[in-house]
Amino acid sequence: MKNKSVLINIAVLLAALLVPVVIKAPYHLHIIILIIIWSIIGTAWNLLGGYAGQVSFGHAAFFGLGAYSAGLLKFHFDISPWWGVLLGPIIATLVSLPIGLICFRLRGPYFALAMLSLGEIFRLLFTNLSNFTNGARGVMIMPDITSKMFYYYISLFILVLTLFTTYRIVNSKVGYYLVSIREDQDAATSLGIPTTLYKNLALLPSAFFTGMAGAFYMNYVAFIDPNIVFNLSNVSVMVILVVMLGGVATTWGPTVGAAIYIFLGELFRATLGSANVLVFGVLVCLIILFLPNGIVGEMNTLKRLVRRKKGLPGGERNEFLRG
Amino acid sequence: MKKSGWQLVTVLVLIISVMLLVSGCGGGDKSKDDVKVGVILPLTGSEAMFGAMEKNSFEMAYDELKAAGKTTVGGKDIKLLFEDDQGKQDVAKSATEKLVNQDKAAMLSGGYSSACTNVIAGSAQTMNIPFLIVTGSADDITKKGWQWVFRGTAAPASKYTGALWGMLDNVVKPKNVALIYENTDFGSSSAKGFRSVCQQKGINIVFDQAYEAGAIDFKPMLANMRNANPDMIFAVSYVMDASMIVKQMKELDFNTKLLVGGGAGYTMPEFKDNAGSASEYVASTTLWVPSVTWPGASDYFNKYKQKYGKEPDYHGAQAYATMYIIADALKRATEFNNTGIQKSLKATDIMTIMGPIKFEDWEGYSNQNKPVTYVVQWQKGKLEVIWPEKVKSVNYVYPVPDWKERT
DSSP states (O other): OHHHHHHHHHHHHHHHHHHHHHOOOHHHHHHHHHHHHHHHHHHHHIIIIIISOOOOSOHHHHHHHHHHHHHHHHHHHOOOGGGHHHHHHHHHHHHHHHHHHHHTTSOTTHHHHHHHHHHHHHHHHHHHOHHHHOGGGOEEOOOSOOOHHHHHHHHHHHHHHHHHHHHHHHTSHHHHHHHHHHHOHHHHHHTTOOHHHHHHHHHHHHHHHHHHHHHHHHHHHOEEOHHHHTOIIIIIIHHHHHHHHHOTTOSSHHHHHHHHHHHHHHHHHHHSGGGHHHHHHHHHHHHHHHOTTHHHHTHHHHHHHHHHSOOOTTTTTTOSOOO | OHHHHHHHHHHHHHHHHHHHHHHHTTTOOOOTTEEEEEEEEOOSSTTHHHHHHHHHHHHHHHHHHHHTTOSEETTEEEEEEEEEOTTOHHHHHHHHHIIIIISOOSEEEEOOSHHHHHHHHHHHHHHTOOEEESSOOOGGGGGSOOTTEEESSSOOGGGTTHHHHHHIIIIIOOSEEEEEEESSHHHHHHHHHHHHHHHHHTOEEEEEEEEOTTOSOOHHHHHHHHHHOOSEEEEEOOHHHHHHHHHHHHHTTOOOSEEEEESGGGGSHHHHHHHGGGGTTOEEEESOOTTOOSTTHHHHHHHHHHHHSSOOOHHHHHHHHHHHHHHHHHHHOSSOSHHHHHHHHHTOEEEETTEEEEOEEETTEEEEOOOOOEEEEEETTEEEEEESGGGOSSOOOOSOOOGGGOO
16 A cells, blocks of 8 residues: 555656646646645645644735745845745744744634734734835845746745655654644643644744745745735635645645635636636635535545445544544 | 545646646637737726726727727737736736737736736736736836836826925925825835925925725824824825725814825725715825816716716726727737837827827836826815816815814
8 A cells, every 4th residue: 555655656746747848838837836836835734724733824924924035135135036945934934933832832712813913913014114125015026037847846846845744744753743732632731742842843844834935936926015925815814725625634635725726716717707706705615515624635525425326424524634 | 545545646637637628728829810918907806996997998998999990900900808817916927927828918908006017017027028007006117127018097106296296386385294195005105206205395294104004093193193283184095095084084173274185095986975075175186087188088988987887087097098009009010029019119109088198218217108197176076177277177275174164
């Protein structure tokens, strides 16, 4: 079984590497790059929100910090914004550290609320510190590289790195600790798991990769302003939707979710005219209603439905660890 | 591990199906006989109201041109392709990519919000495709020396106030002014422009504050402003904030000799509807009013109102005029490729309902029309031109009566 899985992994990677060879149209590559950016953010969010069960409504804070790290390097110091891809995640991680240390001592919705306000705080801060951030007028760079293929491979590399790291964390001792914290924090504590520490161990990589995605976004889209990258609904909530759609606490869920979300969103936008957002919204509602564990999460149910024509309702919804 | 295998198979199937789907339809459009003009506007989302108005105006102008036989240039038909940017910048980038690479648009137009316009302009510049901006007014866009980006009907935000200064010099002569603006690209660009001219003219800014667009309670800010005792207020806001501000000024009985809005919200029909009697005597700078003397302006206003049952404002006029600029440029173009259209746009010299349009390089701007601006004032529920004096439709009311003296 393990060999088979490795083989499929390699097949997926090869297929992904061949994408730009088959798809040459820059528009299609652009959509795929957007999918990959959202996959990275989704996968990073999933580590914290899915496996450790600490729902964050403020990943825009990390995303925006990453993006601004890259943008401001160019804006103030005329240093290539690509260095932001290294600096951005570090800054995002440093910011996440005190938040985790403070909020993870508490239970319940405090972390979610703190993150919600963190995103908004950074949005206001970056809007008003106009000497440093150029305020609402945003930061614009002129990218040196225009080849979509280049951006594709860079983003793919970041995604593979994120997936690999997450996979390793989840399938290590840390991963089991995280799931046990999610399922029952009291039980986890009584078994001697230092819960605050391990929740932080999920937050740090999550912030790190979100920041990296943000820095890449700056390089790729070339213009940011505080309302775009620190946006509550278009970043923080969107990443939750992406993960919910694909499957919470699954390795490939966020990637599948991002692919469907971005692809359908663009397809509807290009074909349905003004009704596109409505149709898209209804579809997302339907998927969440009928596949509450996301597409990857309900894979077993779907499979069984296809095989035996009679599914076990809600089959293994409480299973211990997916992936 | 079994489950993980299935997940992977899903991903694999997904990748392959996307590849097949995409490469199947990747051939692009077959109809090579059209000159395609891509127009990117916010047709859904919070800016949809303006996007729809601009789209309608584009179509209205197109129909008129078609009736006059002007949509066929060099044996090819001009075809408009509308794309929705949802007011989001990454969607604007997707739309740009699609129009240029899939639909093979010869040139681009549109651009409503500053953020989306920035992204479209950046992409157009890198892909060497002419882009004619309709509304996006952030200063920087035409200050980067981008030879593919043209701005005709829209003024840079800091130049919205052109006509106001004449009026301030001759009529208001303020010593102390208050400045409030929404914390957006447009708001802060306008405020920056206003501040620098005040400095040149030696006018004191006694109150200078940005506020969060979409705020509800302006009373603390207004109370502080009253303490600063300004002769005049300059405010840059969109329509809801604008109505809130004047209504709350009335509630606070905060009297000032003149409140001037910096375009945007203060000129719209919705401003009058929401603010009611508080809108009376509020002045604003603007780029266009229906009563302006440029040929066709009032015809456009009446025709639009008749056709769509709504009053258009300057956004619609911008789109309408832009369509005429596009048709004119394409008519003169010798080749319908990017350089041909760019050359032809650069040579534009046309009279529109927004006034004469030329793409010039001045004060660090490139391919930027020199805008004509007006000061307007709400009088008896109608928006009237009060400055410049030679085009005014009524006399200005200054200083405006106190709230208590009004009946």
